[in-house]
Amino acid sequence: MTESTQEGRKIGGTLLEVKNITLSFGGVKALTDISFDIKEGEIRAIIGPNGAGKSSMLNVISGFYHPQQGEVWFRGQKRGPMRPYEVARQGIARTFQNIALFKGMSTLDNLMTGRITQMNANLFWQAIWKGPAEREEIAHRERVEHIIDFLGIQAIRKTPVGRLPYGLQKRVELGRALAAEAKLLLLDEPMAGMNLEEKEDMCRFILDVNDEFGTTIALIEHDMGVVMDLSDRVVVLDYGRKLADGTPAEVRSDPEVIKAYLGGAHA
Amino acid sequence: MSPDLLNVLEVILNGLMAGIMYSLVALGFVLIYKASGIFNYAQGVMALFAALTLVGFQTGQVPFAHVINAAFGTKLDTWGPGLPTFLAIILTMGVMVLFAYLLERLVLRHMVNQAPIILFMTTIGLAYFMEGFGDLMWGADVKTMDVGLPSGGSTWLESVTAGWAAEGSNYRGMYIDVLDLWAAGVAIVLVISLTLFSQYTKTGRALRAVADDHQAALTVGISLRTIWIIVWSIAGFVALVAGIMWGAKSGVQFSLSLIALKALPVLILGGFTSIPGAIVGGLIIGVGEKLFEYFIGGMIGGATENWFAYVLALFFLMFRPQGLFGDRIIERV
Numbered sequence: 238m239t240e241s242t243q244e245g246r247k248i249g250g251t252l253l254e255v256k257n258i259t260l261s262f263g264g265v266k267a268l269t270d271i272s273f274d275i276k277e278g279e280i281r282a283i284i285g286p287n288g289a290g291k292s293s294m295l296n297v298i299s300g301f302y303h304p305q306q307g308e309v310w311f312r313g314q315k316r317g318p319m320r321p322y323e324v325a326r327q328g329i330a331r332t333f334q335n336i337a338l339f340k341g342m343s344t345l346d347n348l349m350t351g352r353i354t355q356m357n358a359n360l361f362w363q364a365i366w367k368g369p370a371e372r373e374e375i376a377h378r379e380r381v382e383h384i385i386d387f388l389g390i391q392a393i394r395k396t397p398v399g400r401l402p403y404g405l406q407k408r409v410e411l412g413r414a415l416a417a418e419a420k421l422l423l424l425d426e427p428m429a430g431m432n433l434e435e436k437e438d439m440c441r442f443i444l445d446v447n448d449e450f451g452t453t454i455a456l457i458e459h460d461m462g463v464v465m466d467l468s469d470r471v472v473v474l475d476y477g478r479k480l481a482d483g484t485p486a487e488v489r490s491d492p493e494v495i496k497a498y499l500g501g502a503h504a
Numbered sequence: 505m506s507p508d509l510l511n512v513l514e515v516i517l518n519g520l521m522a523g524i525m526y527s528l529v530a531l532g533f534v535l536i537y538k539a540s541g542i543f544n545y546a547q548g549v550m551a552l553f554a555a556l557t558l559v560g561f562q563t564g565q566v567p568f569a570h571v572i573n574a575a576f577g578t579k580l581d582t583w584g585p586g587l588p589t590f591l592a593i594i595l596t597m598g599v600m601v602l603f604a605y606l607l608e609r610l611v612l613r614h615m616v617n618q619a620p621i622i623l624f625m626t627t628i629g630l631a632y633f634m635e636g637f638g639d640l641m642w643g644a645d646v647k648t649m650d651v652g653l654p655s656g657g658s659t660w661l662e663s664v665t666a667g668w669a670a671e672g673s674n675y676r677g678m679y680i681d682v683l684d685l686w687a688a689g690v691a692i693v694l695v696i697s698l699t700l701f702s703q704y705t706k707t708g709r710a711l712r713a714v715a716d717d718h719q720a721a722l723t724v725g726i727s728l729r730t731i732w733i734i735v736w737s738i739a740g741f742v743a744l745v746a747g748i749m750w751g752a753k754s755g756v757q758f759s760l761s762l763i764a765l766k767a768l769p770v771l772i773l774g775g776f777t778s779i780p781g782a783i784v785g786g787l788i789i790g791v792g793e794k795l796f797e798y799f800i801g802g803m804i805g806g807a808t809e810n811w812f813a814y815v816l817a818l819f820f821l822m823f824r825p826q827g828l829f830g831d832r833i834i835e836r837v
Contacts, residue, residue, distance in 0.1 A: 322727045
């Protein structure tokens with residue numbers, strides 16, 4: 238069931254589906270019976286007020302949290318309980334709200350580390366740095382340089398990322414996620430704490446990534462303007478429940494959503 | 505040059521050699537500390553265990569011979585003439601990798617997210633376990649280690665330096681143990697190859713990544729468990745090298761495990777997180793304690809080498825607690 242959007246982008250079948258996810262920490266329910274899907278090639282936004290369970294949802298998908306109930310289906314297969322590194326190897330990359338970079342390593346090394354799931358040379362060849370290992374390093378280095386080019390971060394290639402300003406760190410983190418060449422990219426508030434110019438840059442990168450590499454993107458964002466501009470479909474969470482799900486226009490006019498955002502009575 | 509000055513030079517040279525031996529042990533600590541934040545108290549015992557295993561393979565000892573003899577009344581001792589040194593080293597390395605694997609499987613896996621002090625206590629337990637296990641496996645008697653490294657004074661250095669002193673003085677040249685020179689060469693090769701490995705290979709990058717940020721490492725698809733096995737294997741390899749060098753120098757015996765304590769001041773000086781720090785720290789301690797003994801030791805009754813390193817470390821703790829090369833400790837309020 239391939240449908241085309243107005244710009245000619247291809248939105249394919251279901252890439253990831255979560256079914257009836259319930260997650261609780263002790264007695265506190267973070268997510269209650271959440272279901273939605275992410276289609277191949279689309280930009281999917283997850284929005285909601287603070288504490289709505291957006292990050293928890295992302296952590297469930299990337300294997301950091303294990304829900305008590307519910308299923309995660311990826312590329313048509315049900316997923317057992319998985320550790321984060323196994324999820325990464327399946328082709329799901331992510332960024333964090335509070336940036337998780339290798340701060341002591343250079344931008345280049347951060348991105349090269351991002352490609353670790355793509356590298357196969359065994360320890361023996363690595364140890365002598367010849368044959369497969371050498372060829373592999375060079376090939377991956379080329380891909381990484383391409384990404385560095387794409388994000389316009391040539392000037393900071395050798396800089397330890399801990400020294401970079403916040404906005405650039407966010408960009409490097411996106412670069413590292415891109416380096417994994419994942420099927421699905423999860424971005425947790427990619428524009429949080431950025432100024433207007435940085436936000437515009439980041440928006441452009443997200444659109445370009447989706448356009449140029451055909452990467453499916455799921456993102457959490459607070460800036461409603463950004464969400465409405467970027468995303469194909471939006472799922473709205475509030476107090477761990479799903480409030481609405483649909484195109485930006487549909488969601489915007491949903492009375493429940495308006496109530497939640499404009500601060501209706503939550504008893 | 506006056507013979508006095510030459511004597512001081514000789515003391516410094518010997519100090520540098522001793523320092524490199526300390527660095528070899530300290531290196532093992534730094535590797536594990538960087539990757540997992542664990543201060544591995546068992547590093548010295550690992551060196552002892554590796555040396556025991558190597559000698560055992562070399563001389564063809566039957567492992568657990570005492571236990572088997574006691575249980576079944578047999579008279580097992582050796583199974584043959586023993587293995588050639590090279591093969592024995594490879595096999596010992598295999599044992600150290602197996603040890604790393606079992607350690608992750610049986611111990612570390614259950615210690616994830618524990619406080620550092622708990623992990624430290626775990627390694628103390630590990631040290632005692634390995635010490636007993638090594639005794640049980642290979643016997644507690646002092647063994648000599650012979651891996652074919654030359655030893656004795658370097659005649660070359662002696663003859664070169666003999667002519668340096670002024671005519672008529674009774675100077676016969678500097679003395680330095682060839683074994684120490686070998687140890688220095690091995691240590692340099694070891695450090696360079698470890699550095700290259702961690703800078704330019706996938707696994708090296710993964711090691712640094714885990715050392716930097718666990719969560720981020722998981723996100724890019726690095727399995728922490730695999731990395732821990734690799735790190736402990738490398739630490740086992742460094743322990744083996746240290747065990748060979750120290751074993752060849754002073755025999756394979758229990759006191760070998762105590763050199764780990766000498767590594768502690770080295771680490772305090774160099775910083776727990778820096779490989780160059782471990783080297784420089786070792787050199788400073790080595791030279792420092794030899795010079796102190798030479799100049800001041802005589803006045804206060806000698807044997808200062810036993811405590812000088814710790815006092816030096818104490819002064820460093822007062823003025824530079826992170827060490828010379830360690831990460832700056834910044835507490836945010």
